[in-house]
Amino acid sequence: MEKTKQFLWGIFFCVLAVRLILAFTLPTFTYESYFHLRQTEHITATGLPLYHDPLSYGGRELIFLPLFHYLAAFFDLFLPLEFVAKVLPNLLLAGLVLLTYFIARELGYSTHGSLFTAGIAGFLPAIFSTNAFTPYSLFLPLIFFAIYAFLKLQQKGIDEEKSEEQKQKQINIKKNSRMQKKYVYLYLIAFLLATLTSPATILLLLGFGIYFLISLAENKKLPRDEWEIFIASTFFYLWIQLVFFNEVIKKEGVSFIWQNIPTAILPQYFPPVSVSHGIILVSIIPLVAGIFVVSRSLASAKDAKTFLLTGLAAAAIIFTFLRLLPIKLGLSFLGILLAILFANFYDGIFPFLRKTKLSFTLQRITTILFLGLLLTTVYPALSTALKQSIPFSEEVKAFDWLSTHSEKDATILALGEEGHLLTALGKRKNVMDDQFSLRDDAEERFTEVNTLYLTLFQTQALQLLEKYQVKYVVFTPHARQHYQLKRLRYLSPECFHLVYNHDDIKIYERKCALEKK
Amino acid sequence: MRIGEEITMENHRLLHALFKNQKKFLFLMFFLIFGGIFLLRAFQHKVILAGNQAYYLLSILQIPETYLRGMWIIPPLLGFFCFLLIRHLALQLDFSQKSLFFFLFFLLLTPAFTFSFTTITLQGISLFLFLLGIFLFFHKNKWMHYFSPLLFLAAITVDIFTSVFLILLLFFILLGKKEKRGKALFILGMLCLVLAISFFFFHPIFLRGPFQEESLMKTIFADLGSGGAGIFLILLAGVGLGACWKQKKLRLSYLLLTVSFFGTLLVERNFLFLALLIVFFAGEGAVYFYERKWEIPEARKFTLFVVTLGILLTFLISFQQQTFANPSQEEVTVFSWMKENIPVSAKILSLPKNSYALQYFAQRLPYLFPHEKNNEKEKISEDIFSSTYISTTFPLLESQNITFIYFTPEMKNNLPAEQGILFLLRNERFKLRFSHQGHEVWEFTPETQQINTK
Numbered sequence: 001m002e003k004t005k006q007f008l009w010g011i012f013f014c015v016l017a018v019r020l021i022l023a024f025t026l027p028t029f030t031y032e033s034y035f036h037l038r039q040t041e042h043i044t045a046t047g048l049p050l051y052h053d054p055l056s057y058g059g060r061e062l063i064f065l066p067l068f069h070y071l072a073a074f075f076d077l078f079l080p081l082e083f084v085a086k087v088l089p090n091l092l093l094a095g096l097v098l099l100t101y102f103i104a105r106e107l108g109y110s111t112h113g114s115l116f117t118a119g120i121a122g123f124l125p126a127i128f129s130t131n132a133f134t135p136y137s138l139f140l141p142l143i144f145f146a147i148y149a150f151l152k153l154q155q156k157g158i159d160e161e162k163s164e165e166q167k168q169k170q171i172n173i174k175k176n177s178r179m180q181k182k183y184v185y186l187y188l189i190a191f192l193l194a195t196l197t198s199p200a201t202i203l204l205l206l207g208f209g210i211y212f213l214i215s216l217a218e219n220k221k222l223p224r225d226e227w228e229i230f231i232a233s234t235f236f237y238l239w240i241q242l243v244f245f246n247e248v249i250k251k252e253g254v255s256f257i258w259q260n261i262p263t264a265i266l267p268q269y270f271p272p273v274s275v276s277h278g279i280i281l282v283s284i285i286p287l288v289a290g291i292f293v294v295s296r297s298l299a300s301a302k303d304a305k306t307f308l309l310t311g312l313a314a315a316a317i318i319f320t321f322l323r324l325l326p327i328k329l330g331l332s333f334l335g336i337l338l339a340i341l342f343a344n345f346y347d348g349i350f351p352f353l354r355k356t357k358l359s360f361t362l363q364r365i366t367t368i369l370f371l372g373l374l375l376t377t378v379y380p381a382l383s384t385a386l387k388q389s390i391p392f393s394e395e396v397k398a399f400d401w402l403s404t405h406s407e408k409d410a411t412i413l414a415l416g417e418e419g420h421l422l423t424a425l426g427k428r429k430n431v432m433d434d435q436f437s438l439r440d441d442a443e444e445r446f447t448e449v450n451t452l453y454l455t456l457f458q459t460q461a462l463q464l465l466e467k468y469q470v471k472y473v474v475f476t477p478h479a480r481q482h483y484q485l486k487r488l489r490y491l492s493p494e495c496f497h498l499v500y501n502h503d504d505i506k507i508y509e510r511k512c513a514l515e516k517k
Numbered sequence: 518m519r520i521g522e523e524i525t526m527e528n529h530r531l532l533h534a535l536f537k538n539q540k541k542f543l544f545l546m547f548f549l550i551f552g553g554i555f556l557l558r559a560f561q562h563k564v565i566l567a568g569n570q571a572y573y574l575l576s577i578l579q580i581p582e583t584y585l586r587g588m589w590i591i592p593p594l595l596g597f598f599c600f601l602l603i604r605h606l607a608l609q610l611d612f613s614q615k616s617l618f619f620f621l622f623f624l625l626l627t628p629a630f631t632f633s634f635t636t637i638t639l640q641g642i643s644l645f646l647f648l649l650g651i652f653l654f655f656h657k658n659k660w661m662h663y664f665s666p667l668l669f670l671a672a673i674t675v676d677i678f679t680s681v682f683l684i685l686l687l688f689f690i691l692l693g694k695k696e697k698r699g700k701a702l703f704i705l706g707m708l709c710l711v712l713a714i715s716f717f718f719f720h721p722i723f724l725r726g727p728f729q730e731e732s733l734m735k736t737i738f739a740d741l742g743s744g745g746a747g748i749f750l751i752l753l754a755g756v757g758l759g760a761c762w763k764q765k766k767l768r769l770s771y772l773l774l775t776v777s778f779f780g781t782l783l784v785e786r787n788f789l790f791l792a793l794l795i796v797f798f799a800g801e802g803a804v805y806f807y808e809r810k811w812e813i814p815e816a817r818k819f820t821l822f823v824v825t826l827g828i829l830l831t832f833l834i835s836f837q838q839q840t841f842a843n844p845s846q847e848e849v850t851v852f853s854w855m856k857e858n859i860p861v862s863a864k865i866l867s868l869p870k871n872s873y874a875l876q877y878f879a880q881r882l883p884y885l886f887p888h889e890k891n892n893e894k895e896k897i898s899e900d901i902f903s904s905t906y907i908s909t910t911f912p913l914l915e916s917q918n919i920t921f922i923y924f925t926p927e928m929k930n931n932l933p934a935e936q937g938i939l940f941l942l943r944n945e946r947f948k949l950r951f952s953h954q955g956h957e958v959w960e961f962t963p964e965t966q967q968i969n970t971k
Contacts, residue, residue, distance in 0.1 A: 184815045228816040235823040238748060242740050242830065250735070467936075 004111045008118060012097045015122035019090040022385045023130040027393045029085060032434060033133035034420035036069060037085055041424075043073035044081070055423040056430060057445070058411055058468065061438050063248055065240075067196040068135035089137030090130060097122040099144045100336060104343040106151045107305050113343030116369075120339035120377055126281040126332040128381040129388050135197050136329055142194040143204055144336065147312070149187035151305065153180060153225060184229070191233050195240045200325055203315050203333060205234055211311030218307070248437055261436050262443040281331045281384070283338075283377040285369070289345035290338035296348070306344065313337045391421055394503035395476050401500055402426035402472065402507065410471040413452060415479050422474070431468045453483050458490040462514050472499070475506045532807070539618045546625050547600055550836070551593045554635050557840040564849055564874075565589040567842035568636040569728035569887070572873035575637070582878065588637070595645045596634025600624070602648035609655060610690070615807060620800035623753075626828055627746050628739040628835030629792035635839055639675045640789040646672035647683050651690060654697070654704075666704050673708060678780045680712050682790045685776060689769045728873065728887055736781065736788055740831050744788050746795045747831030749824050754795045757802030770794065844874040847954040851923070852878030854951050855958065859921060866901065866914075867923040875923065884919055902938050910941055915963045926955035 029037065042050040049066045056062065075084040100121035104114035127140065194201045208230050215222055242249075249256045279287060294310050313334055320330030346369075353362060395418075402412060403426050411429040414422045419433020431449055436442040448464050452473075455461050465473075473496070475488055491508060500507035535542055558565055566572075566589055580588070603624065607617050624630050633641035650668035653661045669687065673680035684705065691701030739745040746754075758774075761767045777791040806824075811817040844852075848871075855865070856879045864882050865875060872883035885894045897913055904910045914920075922938070932939050941947070942959060951958040 180813070181815065184813055188815065188819060223812075225812040225816070228811055228813045228820075232816040232820040232823070235749070235752070235820050235827065238752070239823050239827045239830070242748065242827070246740060246834070249740075 004115065007115050008098065008101055011115065011118050011122055012094060015097050016090065016094040018123075018382075019094060019128075019130045019385075020087065022382070023086040023090055026131050026386075026388065026390060028131065028390045028396050030129060030132045030134075030388055030390050031417045031421060033085065033131070034424040035433070035435065036072075036133050036135070037081065038420065038424040039064075039066070039069045040072040040076055040085075041081060043069050044076045053423070055428065056419065056433055056435060057439055058429045058431070061247075062435055063244055063437065065135070065196050065198060065244060067193060068138045071138060072133075085133040086131070089133055092137045092141050093127055094122065095141045096127070096144060096336060099141060099148060100340055103144065103148050103151065104340050106148060107309075107340070107344070109343035110347050113346035116346055116373070117339050117343040120283065120286050120342055120373060121336050123378045123381045124281075124332070124335045124339060125283060125377065125380040125384045126328060126335045128384045129328075130385045131388055131390055136200075136332070139194055139198040139200060140332060140336065142190050142197060143201065143333070146187055146190035146194060146204060147308075149183045149190055150226075150229065151308070152183040153187065153229065180225075187229065188232070192236065195237050199241060199245075200319075200329055201237055203319060203325070204312070205230070205237060206319065207308070207312030207315035208233070209311070210314045211308045214307045214311055220307075251438060256437075262446045278331060280380050281328075281335065283335065283373070283380070285372055285376055286335070286338040286342045290341040293341045293344045293348070306341070309337055309341055313341075389417075391418070391476075391478065392503075394505055395478065396421070396425060398474065398476070398500060398502065398505040398507065399425040402428055402474075405499070406472055411469050412472045412474060413449070413465070413468070413470045414474040415453075415476070415482060416446065416449060417482075418474070418476065418478065428472075431470060450483075453479060453485065453488065456489050458492060458495065459514065461490045462495070462510075462512060465510055466513060471510055473508045473510070475508070477504050480504075536614050536618050539614070539621070543604075543618075543621050543625065546622070547597065550625055550631060551596060551635065554631065554836065554839050555589065555593070561840060562846040563841070564844045564846065566592075566636050567839065567844075568632070568638070569870060569873040570639065571637040572844075572877040573728055573886075573888070574639070576873065576877045592634045592636055592638075592641065595641055596630075599634065599641070599645050599648055602645075602652050606648065606651055606690070613804070615804045616800055618800075619803040619807075620797055623750055623796045623799050623803070623828070624793075626832045627750065627792050627796050628831070628839070629744045629746060629788045630796075631835065632744050632839060633789050638789070640679065643672045643675045643679050643683070644789065644793075647686070651687070654691070654700075662700070666707060669704060669708055670711060673712060677712075677716065679790070680708075682773070682777055682780065684708050684712065685769075685773050686790075689773060737791075739835050744792075744835075746788075746792050746799075747828055747835075749827035749831065750799045751795055753802035753806075753824065754798035755802070756805055757798035757800065760805035761798065761801050770797070774798075843871075844878070847956055848874060848925070849878055850953050851951065851956045851958060854953070855879035855881055855921075855923075858951070859958075863920050864918050865921040865923055866898065866919045868925070868928060869895075869898070871923065871925065884917065902932060904938070905936050905940075907941055907944055910938065911946070911964070914961050920961055920963070921950070922959045922961065924957045924959070929955065929957075 039049055042048070043066070049064070049069060051062060053060055053062050072081075072084055072088055075088060097118045101114045101118040104117040105111070109117070191201070191204070194204070208226075212222055212227075212230070245256065290313070293306065294313070316325070316330050316334040316337070319325040320327055320334075350362065353365065399414075399418075399421050402422070406412065406426070406428055409429070411431065412422055412426060413431050416432045416434060419430040422428060422430045423433070432442070432445040439445070445468075448467075452461055452464050452470075464470075473488065480486070488508075495510065495512035496508040497511055498506060499509045555565065558567070564585075566575075566585065575585070575588075600621070604617070604621060607620060612620065632638075633644070646668045650665040650672060653668065654665040656662065669683070673683055687701075687708070688705055691705065692698060735745070737745045738751070739747045758771075761770075774791075774794045777794055781788055781791045806817075806821070852875055855875070859865070859879070859881055861881070864884055865879070866884040867875060869883075869885045869887045872886045875881065875883050876886075885891065885898055894917075897917060901910055901913050901919075904913070929939065934940070942949075946962045948960045948962070949957060950960045
């Protein structure tokens with residue numbers, strides 16, 4: 001037991017160490033992280049989230065769930081924000097190692113299998129974006145903690161069945177009652193916090209729904225306490241969404257689900273699922289093992305707890321397939337579930353092999369499995385971390401330069417992706433960023449920002465620059481790569497002064513205006 | 518509380534007290550809600566009657582503005598009588614004490630009900646006539662019975678959808694009472710005959726409205742729009758639907774629900790009758806929650822807490838919306854100016870939702886009414902507001918004989934300032950004729966008139 005604990009903590013610290021080394025080696029954060037950094041900074045300074053952002057889109061309303069930012073802001077009170085932003089998400093995601101281990105144990109899997117689960121979850125490529133400071137790093141541990149507490153609730157029925165003596169049963173009931181109360185509260189707290197972190201908590205509700213359907217189809221009687229928990233969770237989820245997103249739903253209707261993302265860039269946010277990429281992100285061995293376990297449990301109709309995991313996995317697949325969930329989050333959730341199911345596979349395959357003539361090779365098979373997992377999980381994870389979409393430190397410097405060398409009320413043109421970088425570091429208004437919610441003109445702005453980078457005609461460019469009152473244009477290597485351009489083709493020295501030119505990053509100041517007749 | 522122990526809400530003191538004193542509590546609630554809406558509207562300097570349908574009816578009936586001050590009392594009075602009659606009817610139909618309480622409590626918190634009786638709506642009037650008809654039908658004094666068919670006839674004159682719904686509801690109520698089955702069948706037969714005759718010979722309207730442009734989602738879910746029922750009430754109704762399935766006597770209510778649901782789905786704006794059924798099933802859902810034995814008391818407390826918060830949130834949103842609903846006193850000032858200074862033949866362009874109040878107070882013709890459902894006019898109106906070039910806008914204004922455009926502050930906020938119609942207003946052919954508290958009336962001079970002037 002002591003050895004298992006040591007192994008578990010060993011995996012945890014190993015995962016945490018690798019994540020932190022990578023996080024501190026790479027100097028910047030992913031592009032979207034700058035939005036969350038700015039919100040955290042604002043909460044630390046004022047105690048409130050920046051729901052009216054004067055810089056994004058030149059000034060706009062923006063609604064989001066703020067729990068993650070409040071948590072980060074709390075640590076920001078006594079630690080530097082950059083340190084918090086690198087350590088906190090990695091610490092939370094490394095926590096999945098412990099959580100998945102306990103979930104696997106709760107499901108009755110062996111310690112060996114559960115340790116494999118912990119290792120796979122820790123090095124899952126889908127969640128190995130070490131420099132991402134996003135609410136998903138809090139959401140995933142919370143949602144799996146809620147699943148763990150829910151599984152603990154199920155424990156009650158099993159103990160009651162086992163007890164034979166009436167007296168013993170009474171003691172068990174009393175004991176379980178206290179235990180159950182504890183886990184009910186833990187579940188409710190975890191669910192409540194997850195609901196305040198991300199609307200994707202609906203995954204859990206849909207997962208429960210599918211689990212109930214599978215159980216009914218398999219003629220399993222559903223425990224009433226599970227129904228009650230489900231009803232309470234559904235009502236709470238809906239209430240929170242209505243409280244926070246009432247205005248957004250009113251204004252955007254159904255497109256609220258797709259966050260009002262312009263149709264032209266929907267594929268970028270919800271790309272069609274590439275099978276090969278998906279397999280790499282969730283890792284091939286747990287995927288094959290997961291499919292095997294699910295099909296076996298559905299065929300035998302015995303293992304009710306596997307039904308829950310199957311329901312949750314189905315929910316993740318449905319939501320990702322219908323583009324209701326960002327692909328990366330869907331694959332992360334699915335990948336962790338597959339890691340848990342791997343323990344079931346591990347426990348099933350070894351007793352089977354023992355009965356065959358291959359029993360003498362068990363040790364070798366374990367080693368091969370371990371090496372296989374290293375190759376298909378750890379290597380892609382490290383590769384994912386090193387290929388994160390982050391700005392170069394020179395780009396960061398350029399945006400920082402703008403904060404001291406441009407007028408305070410200036411609007412600056414940058415890529416949509418770089419919008420948060422501009423508002424967080426440059427502290428100036430952007431034309432657009434990737435928060436499209438509550439913007440009627442998101443599609444129009446997206447098209448016109450593209451035009452501003454691609455047009456050949458100065459009059460067209462000037463007309464649009466005037467429309468958005470743009471004073472400076474930033475041209476980074478990232479923009480160059482994005483549009484496959486060497487330079488902006490409409491620039492002329494009379495109208496656009498080059499005010500910053502370092503490390504292939506250029507900033508132009510607009511000096512001309514179209515004359516209105 | 519231990520597992521296995523029967524956990525119900527029977528011992529809940531507050532609810533128990535509310536059940537016991539429900540009559541006092543519910544009447545107090547009625548006066549607080551309706552009184553609150555009217556008082557706050559008065560404080561906000563809003564014209565006491567809100568909503569487009571009221572001004573549509575006032576224009577048709579040509580009721581002078583001078584009577585408007587006294588008319589505000591009619592809707593809440595009708596609402597109060599409806600509330601009394603619904604309670605009376607529910608008692609006649611043997612509702613349990615709990616069902617009655619939850620039904621009436623939710624009814625008062627339903628925006629569709631409060632909205633129907635804080636302004637003048639045909640559905641509200643029709644419901645009142647219908648309920649009064651039922652009351653007279655069951656009255657001890659036999660002479661009263663003869664008035665009920667007349668009231669039913671009046672109630673079904675609104676439109677076909679209302680008629681079908683009310684006849685079905687009547688069928689459901691009257692046939693439940695065995696002792697009066699003969700008379701009930703006679704009345705129903707007569708109503709069906711009248712409906713058939715009017716359908717074949719007079720081609721009546723299928724459903725009046727819509728008087729405002731709102732999506733189906735906003736019509737149904739009060740949390741997103743102005744009328745409808747709250748999402749939590751609808752969820753509770755879902756629970757109630759499941760719980761009532763075993764009661765055979767309630768089977769017909771499912772038919773009513775289907776009819777009213779498809780009626781709302783088809784024409785989107787008629788929600789009062791569907792809301793009544795939702796509230797009824799939500800009440801049954803609440804009774805189910807109340808009487809059900811919960812295994813996890815924490816989950817029960819949590820659920821009830823959230824449901825209560827959810828229903829209250831919806832109510833507060835709708836209460837606020839009804840308090841701030843237009844027309845405002847500023848709008849009435851602009852309309853009065855129009856009445857005095859704009860030619861009678863002038864056609865005025867504004868948002869369709871402003872049309873009814875404009876027509877009533879200014880007594881001038883708006884370009885477009887929502888109930889016209891004229892796609893061509895809607896398209897032209899959109900083009901005028903969004904077009905960037907005078908070469909598009911001017912011919913459209915001229916071809917449609919639009920000579921005035923009325924802008925509210927809300928319109929000016931939502932339209933882009935540097936392009937579209939707001940930018941084109943800088944052209945010399947537009948002239949600002951009146952401005953008051955952000956409301957503006959612009960005159961457009963057609964080309965022919967401009968040449969003549971020169």
